[in-house]
Amino acid sequence: MNPLIVLILFLTACSGTIWNNPYPSGDSGKNILYNAFAERPKHLDPVQSYSSNEILFTAQIYQPPLQYHYLKRPFTFIPQTVNKMPVVQYFDEQGNLLPTDNESADIAYSVYELSLKQGIFYQPHPAFARGDQGEFLYHDLTREDLQRVFKLADFSQMSTRELLAEDYIYQIKRLAHPRLHSPIFGLMADYIVGLREYAETLRKEAGATPKDSHLDLRNFPLTGVEKVDDYTYRIKIKGKYPQFMYWLAMPFFSPIPWEADRFYAQAGLAKKNITLDWYPIGTGPYMLTENDPNRIMILERNPNFHVELFPSEGMPDDEEKGLLEDAGKPLPFIDKVIFSREKENIPRWNKFLQGYYDASGIGSDSFDQAVQFTGQGEATVTEAMMAQGIRLETAVAPSTYYIGFNMLDPVVGGRTEQEKKSARKLRQAISIAVDYEEYVSIFANGRGIPAQGPIPPGITGYREGKEGINSIVYKWQDGKAQRRTIEEAKRLLAEAGYPNGIDSKTGTPLVLYYDVTARSADDKSILDWMRKQFRKINIQLIVRSTDYNRFQDKIRKGNAQIFEWGWNADYPDPENFLFLLYGPQGKAGNNSGNNAANYDSAEYNRLFEQMEKMEDSPKREQIIARMVEILRQDAPWLWGYHPKDYALYHAWYKNVKTNKLSYNNMKYLRIDPVLREQKRREWNEPVIWPIGAAVTVLALSLVPGIIVYRRRQRTVGLRGAIA
Numbered sequence: 001m002n003p004l005i006v007l008i009l010f011l012t013a014c015s016g017t018i019w020n021n022p023y024p025s026g027d028s029g030k031n032i033l034y035n036a037f038a039e040r041p042k043h044l045d046p047v048q049s050y051s052s053n054e055i056l057f058t059a060q061i062y063q064p065p066l067q068y069h070y071l072k073r074p075f076t077f078i079p080q081t082v083n084k085m086p087v088v089q090y091f092d093e094q095g096n097l098l099p100t101d102n103e104s105a106d107i108a109y110s111v112y113e114l115s116l117k118q119g120i121f122y123q124p125h126p127a128f129a130r131g132d133q134g135e136f137l138y139h140d141l142t143r144e145d146l147q148r149v150f151k152l153a154d155f156s157q158m159s160t161r162e163l164l165a166e167d168y169i170y171q172i173k174r175l176a177h178p179r180l181h182s183p184i185f186g187l188m189a190d191y192i193v194g195l196r197e198y199a200e201t202l203r204k205e206a207g208a209t210p211k212d213s214h215l216d217l218r219n220f221p222l223t224g225v226e227k228v229d230d231y232t233y234r235i236k237i238k239g240k241y242p243q244f245m246y247w248l249a250m251p252f253f254s255p256i257p258w259e260a261d262r263f264y265a266q267a268g269l270a271k272k273n274i275t276l277d278w279y280p281i282g283t284g285p286y287m288l289t290e291n292d293p294n295r296i297m298i299l300e301r302n303p304n305f306h307v308e309l310f311p312s313e314g315m316p317d318d319e320e321k322g323l324l325e326d327a328g329k330p331l332p333f334i335d336k337v338i339f340s341r342e343k344e345n346i347p348r349w350n351k352f353l354q355g356y357y358d359a360s361g362i363g364s365d366s367f368d369q370a371v372q373f374t375g376q377g378e379a380t381v382t383e384a385m386m387a388q389g390i391r392l393e394t395a396v397a398p399s400t401y402y403i404g405f406n407m408l409d410p411v412v413g414g415r416t417e418q419e420k421k422s423a424r425k426l427r428q429a430i431s432i433a434v435d436y437e438e439y440v441s442i443f444a445n446g447r448g449i450p451a452q453g454p455i456p457p458g459i460t461g462y463r464e465g466k467e468g469i470n471s472i473v474y475k476w477q478d479g480k481a482q483r484r485t486i487e488e489a490k491r492l493l494a495e496a497g498y499p500n501g502i503d504s505k506t507g508t509p510l511v512l513y514y515d516v517t518a519r520s521a522d523d524k525s526i527l528d529w530m531r532k533q534f535r536k537i538n539i540q541l542i543v544r545s546t547d548y549n550r551f552q553d554k555i556r557k558g559n560a561q562i563f564e565w566g567w568n569a570d571y572p573d574p575e576n577f578l579f580l581l582y583g584p585q586g587k588a589g590n591n592s593g594n595n596a597a598n599y600d601s602a603e604y605n606r607l608f609e610q611m612e613k614m615e616d617s618p619k620r621e622q623i624i625a626r627m628v629e630i631l632r633q634d635a636p637w638l639w640g641y642h643p644k645d646y647a648l649y650h651a652w653y654k655n656v657k658t659n660k661l662s663y664n665n666m667k668y669l670r671i672d673p674v675l676r677e678q679k680r681r682e683w684n685e686p687v688i689w690p691i692g693a694a695v696t697v698l699a700l701s702l703v704p705g706i707i708v709y710r711r712r713q714r715t716v717g718l719r720g721a722i723a
Helices: 004-017 052-061 143-147 165-172 185-189 195-207 258-264 345-353 362-370 383-387 417-433 436-443 487-495 521-535 549-555 575-581 604-610 618-634 675-681 687-721
Strands: 031-038 066-068 077-079 087-091 109-115 225-229 232-238 284-291 296-301 334-341 360-361 369-371 379-381 391-396 401-407 446-449 474-477 480-483 509-515 540-548 562-568 637-649
Touching: 052 284, 052 296, 052 334, 052 562, 165 225, 165 232, 165 258, 185 195, 185 362, 345 360, 345 362, 362 369, 362 383, 379 391, 391 675, 417 618, 417 637, 436 521, 446 487, 474 562, 509 521, 509 549, 521 540, 540 549, 575 604, 575 618, 604 618
Parallel strands: 031 334, 509 540, 509 562
Antiparallel strands: 066 077, 087 109, 109 232, 225 232, 284 296, 296 334, 360 637, 369 379, 391 637, 401 562, 401 637, 446 637, 474 480
């Protein structure tokens, strides 16, 4: 048969397949959630992990004692691995029990007692595997053993054991481990009794042993944590710290079994990326089965996950929205979650429209294609999106995006008192020049509120109207906040010692350095815009771009000058934002805290220490207002903006309720894989007739030549025969 005809028949036969499917054909119709990520996570060990791109994974794997109710608002705590909410008791210096409503000044210690549910088991893991005699199979690996191991799955034996109180105690001890550098150690050492002293004990022990040797923390008691029985433990806190309850819902206070710590500490495993940072171990609904962060990360259902049910109650409109259809059903609903790395926005957006990602954010370049506004200003999807069954979910995020100044830098922070005064005016001038109203309009399509301080809307301490403006940057005029003029910014710049952007001491132009994470081509316009903002006051801005992990290292070492960052609320209390500028939380040096600007004000620190121990009250709000005013004057940040989240979901994506404080939400989500497969085929039907037509035209164009060639061959043949 003519090869061209065969090709045409082949193309016709393949018309029922989806040619552009990026996933294996065997996964079609399966109960899999498809997601994407841009930045590879650096830490999956809960003692160190503290970034939003990391908690996306850790929150599905680890289980701290508490969690937020998925449906109820305002946000409500419920037990996760404990039988009931922790019992808190207060004691004075003599150990006498105090009433729960006692003033914090009388409280010397707070004791939290937590009682675990029984029958919770860890995911399968080689750290638990034992032989016939009860010995651990993989706790003493030889060099020969390691030659056959390249990933965790190469260990042939897996096992599990029950969750115990000692596992939570072990993780609290790990906060003080000298080789782990937990970002919350500085804060927790101020509260958990004996934790700072415990860190010193471990530091001395680590210094007296070989660098890679294992520190078995069971051998070193911590006075502030007590095991009552196998399922009960107590945490002793200095004074009164109401926010500590919030921390008990965060991965930092998840359980880590000593067996895992012992297993991963073995020489040779870290070189193969077989570490807790790479292969987490938890009791949560999912476990990480593939970790290739440059390409793909896969979560799969934990076969040992204990029984947890979908909530049977929520808010008044949840039933109408279909959010209670799965009430009382066991979790999780989805078998596997596949995260593909997508560095560029456009490919990710196109795959969402084709049905290959189940949900998507909305970039600036695709906003008009996706969203329209009604006459009342309400955001909704466009007709094209509606025709595909795509829906929009919006929420004001309890977050802030900001630009920080490194206060250890001599130019923007200052070292002597005179330098500090000059640097303060420089920061204030830049704060006026960088127009975040324009930024939100151009790059966020209006999806944000220019910030007046660190506290976002919805959190105590955020104020509306005239009382809430930053008077350094804005003035109240005609009933609204108006940004101060560039002339005012230039005046401040001159007072700082840089008239018209020239250093009055050296006569050279002022050059500042802006550290950012590596950007895609899509974000070049944002960086160009930022340079333009600084040029308004004749400052040259040089952008230094690097990947996120190196960026974090630079911030931790205090080597950045100006940097971009953001913060998502861990819990709904102003302390969670104000502690980002608390002096002892400085990130540079040995503290490894979360004060990336390394800001340190004696008055602010004193007020912070007073505020954090208080329950909500008018007096506490007055203290918070004073703290915010100090920050506005000192301007350690360009306050940036508070984002409004817009997300799109396909019709087959169920049980979605936006919750920006709770990250362990994948267990509640449900996918209709049959509908998804149907829509994928409908939206990606290969159009092959143009190929067939082109092949046919090509074939027909060759026919005359073939006829002429054959005639010539016959003529030559006849001549040969006559001869």
